[in-house]
Amino acid sequence: MRRSSTEPTDPTASRLLWSAARHTAATTAGAAAAAVLAATSSLLAPAALAAAVDSVLAPRAGAGPSTAVLLLLGVVATGVSAAALGALATTTGVARNTAWLRRRGVAGLLGRGSSGPADVPAGDATARLTGVAAAAGRVPTMTVGVLTGMLVGVAAVIALALVDVWTAVAVLTLVPVGVLLARRFARRTVGAFTDYQQAQAAVAARLTDALAGRRTIRASGTVDAEITRVLAPLPALRAAGARFWAQQRDLGWSFALLTPVLRIVVLAVAGFGVSQERMTVGAAVAAVGYTELVLGGARAVDTVLEIAQCRAAAARLAAIVDRSAPGPAPGPRRPGPATGPGRARLSGVTVRLGGRTVLDDVNLLLVPGGCTAVVGASGSGKTVLVGLFGGLYRPDEGVVLVDGRPTTDLDDATLRRTVAYAFERPALPGATLAEAIGYGRPDADDRTIADAARAARADRFVDMLPLGYRTPPAGAPLSGGELQRLGLARAVAQDARITVVDDATASLDSATEAEVEQALATVLRGRTRVIVTRKAVTAAEAHRVAWLHEGRIRAYAPHTELWADPEYRALFVAVGAAVPVTS
Numbered sequence: 144m145r146r147s148s149t150e151p152t153d154p155t156a157s158r159l160l161w162s163a164a165r166h167t168a169a170t171t172a173g174a175a176a177a178a179v180l181a182a183t184s185s186l187l188a189p190a191a192l193a194a195a196v197d198s199v200l201a202p203r204a205g206a207g208p209s210t211a212v213l214l215l216l217g218v219v220a221t222g223v224s225a226a227a228l229g230a231l232a233t234t235t236g237v238a239r240n241t242a243w244l245r246r247r248g249v250a251g252l253l254g255r256g257s258s259g260p261a262d263v264p265a266g267d268a269t270a271r272l273t274g275v276a277a278a279a280g281r282v283p284t285m286t287v288g289v290l291t292g293m294l295v296g297v298a299a300v301i302a303l304a305l306v307d308v309w310t311a312v313a314v315l316t317l318v319p320v321g322v323l324l325a326r327r328f329a330r331r332t333v334g335a336f337t338d339y340q341q342a343q344a345a346v347a348a349r350l351t352d353a354l355a356g357r358r359t360i361r362a363s364g365t366v367d368a369e370i371t372r373v374l375a376p377l378p379a380l381r382a383a384g385a386r387f388w389a390q391q392r393d394l395g396w397s398f399a400l401l402t403p404v405l406r407i408v409v410l411a412v413a414g415f416g417v418s419q420e421r422m423t424v425g426a427a428v429a430a431v432g433y434t435e436l437v438l439g440g441a442r443a444v445d446t447v448l449e450i451a452q453c454r455a456a457a458a459r460l461a462a463i464v465d466r467s468a469p470g471p472a473p474g475p476r477r478p479g480p481a482t483g484p485g486r487a488r489l490s491g492v493t494v495r496l497g498g499r500t501v502l503d504d505v506n507l508l509l510v511p512g513g514c515t516a517v518v519g520a521s522g523s524g525k526t527v528l529v530g531l532f533g534g535l536y537r538p539d540e541g542v543v544l545v546d547g548r549p550t551t552d553l554d555d556a557t558l559r560r561t562v563a564y565a566f567e568r569p570a571l572p573g574a575t576l577a578e579a580i581g582y583g584r585p586d587a588d589d590r591t592i593a594d595a596a597r598a599a600r601a602d603r604f605v606d607m608l609p610l611g612y613r614t615p616p617a618g619a620p621l622s623g624g625e626l627q628r629l630g631l632a633r634a635v636a637q638d639a640r641i642t643v644v645d646d647a648t649a650s651l652d653s654a655t656e657a658e659v660e661q662a663l664a665t666v667l668r669g670r671t672r673v674i675v676t677r678k679a680v681t682a683a684e685a686h687r688v689a690w691l692h693e694g695r696i697r698a699y700a701p702h703t704e705l706w707a708d709p710e711y712r713a714l715f716v717a718v719g720a721a722v723p724v725t726s
Contacts, residue, residue, distance in 0.1 A: 156279075156458040159247075163240045164283035170236035174284050177229030178291040184222030185439075186298055189432030191215040193306075197425035233284045241280030244460060248272045251464040267344040269351065271460050275340065279457035282450055289446045296440015303433040307422050310412045310430045314437055317405045335387035337455045342380035344459075349373040402438060409434045483546030483561070484511035485640035485671035487532050492541035494527055501527045503694040504541070509641070514664075514672040516682040516702070518714055519691030525675045528691065529643045532673065533562035545641070559583055563637035565647035569630025571616035576605055579616055580632045587636050595636035598666040600659050601628040624651045631659065641671040649677065660684060679706075679715040690714075 164171050191214050198211040252268055304311035350373050353360060360369045413427040422430070487509040494502040501524045509515055509532075517525050530536045531543045534550045543550045545561055553561070571579040580595055581587035587595075592612060596602040604625050608614045621629070627647050634642050644663075648656045660681065663672075674681060682688050683702045690698040690705060698705055705711045 155461045156454055159244070159461045159464060160279065160282050160454070160457050163243055163280065164286075166243050167236050167239040167283070170232055170239055171283050171287065173232035174229055174236050175287045175291070177225050177232055178287055181222055181225035181229055182291045182295045182298075184218050184225055185295060185436055186302060187218045188215070188222065189302070189429040189436070191218045192432060193423075193425035193429035195425075196428050197423050200424055233288075236284045237281050240283055241277050244276045244280055244457075244464075245272050247464045248276060248460055267348040268463060270340075270344045270347045271463060275456045275460050278453045279460050282453045282457065285446055285450050285453070289450065292440050292446070294440075296437050299433040299436035299440065303430060303437070306426050306430050306433065307413065307416055309416065310409055310434070313408045313412050314405065314434055317408065318437060335383055335390060336451075337459075338383035339380065339387055340456065340459060342376045342383055345376040346373065346380065349376070405438065406431075406434065483640055485509075485561075486511045486544075486546055487641060487671065488544045489528070489531060489538075490542050490544065492531065492538045492543060494524070494531070494536055495539050496527070496536075501694055502531075502538075505694075505696055507689055507696060507699065509671050509673065510686070511671055512669050513687070514674065514685045516685035516688045517673060517675045517691065518677070518682055518688055518711075520714060523691040524694045525691055526645055528689075529564075529645055529673050529675055532641060532643060533564060534558045535564075559637070559639075561639055562641045562643060563634040563639035565627075565631045565634035565642070565644045567627070567646040567649055569626060569633070569647070571626070571629060573616065575610075575613045575615060576608075576619060576629065577612035579629060580612075580636055582633055584637055591636055591638075592632075594666075595632040596629075598635045598662045599628045599631035600655060600662060601625065601632045624655065627651060628659065631663065635663070635666055639670070641673065642667055644672065644674045644676075646675045646677065648681070653680070656681070677715070679712075682715075 191211070194211040195215045248268075248271060252272075300311060300314065303314060353369050353373050360366060409431060413422065413430045416422040416430075417424055417427050489505050489507040492502055492505045493500065505528065507528075517529060519525050527536050531538065531550070532545060534553070534555070537551060545553070545558075550558065571582075573579040573582050577589070577592050580592050580601075584591075589612075593602065596605055596612075604621075605612055605614070608619060627649070628651070630647055631644070634644070634647075642663075648659060651659060656678075657680070664684075674685060676682055679702070685702065687699060688702050688705055689696055690711060698708075698711070
């Protein structure tokens, strides 16, 4: 089976499942205890049934069948109760495991920060967090069931040998055939199941992309072509599904044939034993009962196949868990200082994404309280560069220092207090616009929210809404510029030492942009600012400009000095933003 290089190995999936089992240890232990009690009852049931049958057919002198019958009823009642408790514990355990895995998956996705080429498409991520997580959440409790089922099967063989050795020999002759069949089908089934999930995720990812761009699709008149594109993985999905179900069918009829053959053999051997007076009728009944338990243990092989499929699902889920940002995994992370001047430095930083070097040996110093503009052609690495300061990306080489501490050593809470972001296309999480502005700062009061909105010039249109700051984001008819101003307001509300504005004024008209930038300069006076921009006017307002070219810092100087370079001027001419600037 082909495996993507981005998918984790089985040990990674095993660690994730083991962590889930430890997180829900109480329910898993409850399911295990109930399974052991049910297993004990099932092992006692054939012996109790044999005693009850013999007490009726061949009662001993002075003894009635009541004792044996009561014992049988007690065993059956215990087994039923244990099964009910086991079902409750299993259902609870699966629900808790699934919820824990989904939380870990969501944390891994949201912790990635800015998107990169290696990120999981939205549709695929949704599939992994729903069906895939639900499948993986069943593994701990299914493992308990398999282990107890196999133990019961082994114990049943021993008990059967004690009842009649020839019946045990007959069972041991045929059961290994079923085990070999299961092993043969297990390897094939896992591969087909993984291919089926991947094809399913491909359809989901394409559909999500199409829904996100439905206006463009309709305006372009490409609805039919888009339907074809979305459904293109269906042949692969059908082929993988057909392979999977064909293998399930082959395994099913093999076991369906083996099971009655085994029963017939056991009945024949036990019946012959009764006719030869080698065993009583009750012992024959017990032999049949123990044979059914052996078959139940053999059926655990089906569950082993399910576990293998769910482990494949867990491997896909593990790919998004605990990957908080593209780049190497950090070491132990600790809280940083609550205050600082807002100095940041990139030292020999190289970042690779999707097999491509995005930043190459970058060195940059942000002066505390200064304003640095970051400019460059599309694809030069601007977003990745500014994402390094807040830990949205991690360097493959070099170090990112914020107030003297490597960002890989700082915990998320410290990074969020230190670095605030305003993005070009901000999302508005929260039930109201006030919550969206204060998102990430739960202690922000109404005054803080209003001041931040005023600084970003968002108060004008918010105040015009019927519910004002209590308006749900989904119910607010916002333009692109208004959305960006809310994103800027959120960055201001964070009251961070470093504020990064990643092309977050691109949708504003020139007059509003100048007004917003002047207000931000006033509100953020003394704070370090980094502005990704495509406009010459904005770059001219910065103290220094970092000019990125093909992943390297080509120049770091005031805008007036760089303006003499025609290639620098061409950056702004390309976006229609060339403005004559004189010293």
